[in-house]
Every structure is written in C-alpha cells, then in structure tokens.
Amino acid sequence: MTPQAPRPEEFAAGRPVLFRDATVLTMDPAIGVLDRGDVLVRGERIDQVGRDLQAPEEAVVVDCAGGILMPGMVDTHRHMWQTALRGLGSDWTLSQYFVFYYLTWGKIFRPEDIHAGNLLSAVEAVDAGVTTTVDWSHGLQTPEHGDAAVEALRAVPGRFVLAYGNLLGAPWEWVNSPDFRAFVDRNFSSRDDMLGLQLAFDVTGDAAFPEKAAFEAARELGLPVTTHAGVWGATDDRGIRLMWDHGFMTPDVTYVHSATLSEDSYHRIAASGGTVSVSAESEHNAGQGYPPTWRLRRHGIPVSLSVDTSVWFSADLFSAMRATLSADRTREHMTAHETGETVVHNSLRARDVVEWATIGGAGVLGLSDTIGSLTPGKQADLVLIKNDRSPAMYPILHPYGHVVYQATRADVHTVLVNGTMVKYAHELVGADLGRARDAVAATVEYARTAMGEDAWREAVEPEIPETETISNPYHYSDYRGEGVAVRQQEG
Numbered sequence: 001m002t003p004q005a006p007r008p009e010e011f012a013a014g015r016p017v018l019f020r021d022a023t024v025l026t027m028d029p030a031i032g033v034l035d036r037g038d039v040l041v042r043g044e045r046i047d048q049v050g051r052d053l054q055a056p057e058e059a060v061v062v063d064c065a066g067g068i069l070m071p072g073m074v075d076t077h078r079h080m081w082q083t084a085l086r087g088l089g090s091d092w093t094l095s096q097y098f099v100f101y102y103l104t105w106g107k108i109f110r111p112e113d114i115h116a117g118n119l120l121s122a123v124e125a126v127d128a129g130v131t132t133t134v135d136w137s138h139g140l141q142t143p144e145h146g147d148a149a150v151e152a153l154r155a156v157p158g159r160f161v162l163a164y165g166n167l168l169g170a171p172w173e174w175v176n177s178p179d180f181r182a183f184v185d186r187n188f189s190s191r192d193d194m195l196g197l198q199l200a201f202d203v204t205g206d207a208a209f210p211e212k213a214a215f216e217a218a219r220e221l222g223l224p225v226t227t228h229a230g231v232w233g234a235t236d237d238r239g240i241r242l243m244w245d246h247g248f249m250t251p252d253v254t255y256v257h258s259a260t261l262s263e264d265s266y267h268r269i270a271a272s273g274g275t276v277s278v279s280a281e282s283e284h285n286a287g288q289g290y291p292p293t294w295r296l297r298r299h300g301i302p303v304s305l306s307v308d309t310s311v312w313f314s315a316d317l318f319s320a321m322r323a324t325l326s327a328d329r330t331r332e333h334m335t336a337h338e339t340g341e342t343v344v345h346n347s348l349r350a351r352d353v354v355e356w357a358t359i360g361g362a363g364v365l366g367l368s369d370t371i372g373s374l375t376p377g378k379q380a381d382l383v384l385i386k387n388d389r390s391p392a393m394y395p396i397l398h399p400y401g402h403v404v405y406q407a408t409r410a411d412v413h414t415v416l417v418n419g420t421m422v423k424y425a426h427e428l429v430g431a432d433l434g435r436a437r438d439a440v441a442a443t444v445e446y447a448r449t450a451m452g453e454d455a456w457r458e459a460v461e462p463e464i465p466e467t468e469t470i471s472n473p474y475h476y477s478d479y480r481g482e483g484v485a486v487r488q489q490e491g
C-alpha cells in the first residue's frame, strides 16, 4: 500500500468508492472494455462506469493503474462442506469419492463440521474474487446440519445460494418432511439476494421415477433444482428422459457436468432452456466425462463454471477458466488431427470463458439483472486484479487472456460484494479466516480420529494399479566412429 492509498476502515462508513484508471472488463456488451476506465460505486450499487469520472467529494479513491477491474465471479456448483478435508482426495477416482462420502464416511459429519467446511470455503471464495457461490450442500443429514450451513454462509460477506441436499437420504422423502419445511420457513421466509435457496438432488434413472415427488416439492416451493447429470457410471440419459416426460425440465434447472449424454439429451436441455455447470478440473480428473463445452456450444446451451469440491481440486475460477479453455481447445485439435487436419483459428476465445465465469453464472442463477456485469444500476460485486509485485501482471495486452492465463488468485487485490469491501490491498476485510481455520482444525482432528489411521492413510494414498510398461524395440549405443553403424535394432 502506498502512503496515499486509503486505509480499509475508510470504506466502512458507506462512502462512495471510485475505482480509477483500470482496464475495465465490464462484461456488458453495450459498454465493452475500457482502457484507463473508472467505476463509481455508491452504496450497494454501481453508479457510473466511464472515463475520467468526477470523484464525489466524500469518495474514497482506489488507484487501479496496472490492474484489471471485472465483475465478481460466479461459481454455480461447489460442495462447500467438503472443504473441511481440503485436498484429502487429491488422488481419488470418482468411485473412491462415492465410497468415501456416500457409503462410508459421509455419515460422520456433524452440523459443526458442515459449518466449519462452509466457513472456510466461503472465506476462500470471496478472497479469490468469487463473489457468488452455489453451495451444493449434499451433506445435510438433518435440518440442524442445514442451519449450520446457513449460519456459516451468513457469517461471511459474500453472496451465496444454498442448494440443499442430503446424499444419505431419499430426496422425495427429506424434501417433503415437516422438519425440512420448517427449516425453509425458519431461514428463507423472505427473498434475499445475498442468500438464495435451491434444491440439490440427482436423478438415478430408476424407471419408477421416485424423484417425481421431489420435483413436485420444488415446484410447490418455487425453488430451482440443480442436479448432477451425465456423470459416467452414475447418471445418464434415462434421468433426462424421465425429467422431460414428466415436465420437470424447466429453464431454472442446472445440469451439473453433463459430460456423458447423448445428442438427444443435449437437444432436450437446449429445448427446455436449461443450463449446464461445467467443472472442467473435476471432469478431467474424476471421470464424469470430457468437459462438454464443445458440445454445449453447438447446442446453444448456456454455460456456467464451477469448481465442484476442494477435497480434490482447486476452488478458484482462474483455474476453472483455464481448465475449461484448455479442454475445449484440446478437443478441437484432437478431432482435427484424427482426419489429418490442423486447427488454424480457435473457435473458443478467452473472452468466452470470462463471460461464463461472470455474466454466464449470473444468468444461470436468474440474477443477470442484479450482478454479473459492471453496469450502472447493478449491485456492486466487483474484483480488482492488480499486483505490482508480480512480473506476470505486466504488460497487459490482451485483458481477457490475461485474466485466464496470466492472473491467479494471488493477484486479487480488492473485492466488493454488494457494495461492501470484503478484501482490500490483498487483505480480507470483515471475513474471519482465523475462526474458519480453528473450526476446520477441530473437524480434521475429529474426522481423523473417527476414521482411524488406516482409513485416513488409505484416503490420502489410494492403491495404485499396476501400469504395463510397453517394450521398446530400440537400443541406443554410443557413437563409434565414421562408417560404423551407431544404432542397432533388436528383434
């Protein structure tokens, strides 16, 4: 911080904030990109976007020179409770993940463990410039677990959507239980842009379609549904077909992953106005299928991005944007090579994945009039990416590409959520990381004791299958002088 820079406490009194001299990625097609642009925030809202804006007398001015100002990022699928065991499953497969949570250890998580994971994940999100996160919360065994999740999300100054789920229960049962209805009344009696509610459950493909009662409850409660679809070995075209036949493929349904579906299912998603949440880093590693953006683009299905779970993967959208763009381009190259062709122009641009991470995510959540772009009148969720100590932040010649391929979460300088400063000059403001760390430390100790050392070690170091080494026909020998064969081929 330079001596002239405002101190964090100056932002507290609700004074207007003028962001000065940034490369502004507004993500608003009517405004576009501004070089040396300014953004003025008054109260909760973006007041003005332009060049050489007049600073109101009482305004706090943030010097953004050398930085990129963009809308807060939106993550449409994150199992926040699993952040309590961050990185434990780095070497898992999807089946090991299922065995760990669904069959073995999911049941040991108490309300305080859900609280701990959510708290750390929420702080992590806002710190990395993710101002809106859908908490795909399928560890809610009881409404008390749900209360704990809500309490954590309300304790951190970010924008969240609780997607209520319970991986140990049947959705058609828990969603219709009086306890769950009481939970909804208790926590969501009025509409709140800072904490929304959805229902999170998967459709197994059982021809009897027991999930019908869960969809009916969602309709009755007026809640969107988010569902893991097209996950290899778990959910497939049958689930889509059942939803279609029963009239539950409404535009507010989010299909997470959707990596292994038939053309027919993508047609149905497109026709119904549904959207897909792509978790490229997860799809690459876990095996749900290839990140599907190359197919979604052809079907015109709106895309948003997500990070899935920190028990395995990174939880910032820089990584998600990078993985998504790389996956899409990789597929295009490989497809071309199969027919001897060369890709000479990339179809998917850096700008596209920045869109998916911002206005795309806002659209999926029905919040495109509220957030997702730096448009006057919208709620002020914005991120300043600026790091004068990083060689990688200079020069900025292609701002979208810079966000995707050069910047990292360490370059997130300032974050505003709903007009409130939650991070400034690389320091969190009003989010208690120490409390979150203490809570997670207690959960780690509890889980490790409950599991026992053998199970814990097996989770960290799952068995490695034998890899067949192929035989090599070549044998290389040293140079032996002119006229002497230097390589011998063995039979």
Ligand SMILES: [Zn+2]
Binding pocket: 077, 079, 136, 228, 256, 308
């Ligand atoms: Zn998931």
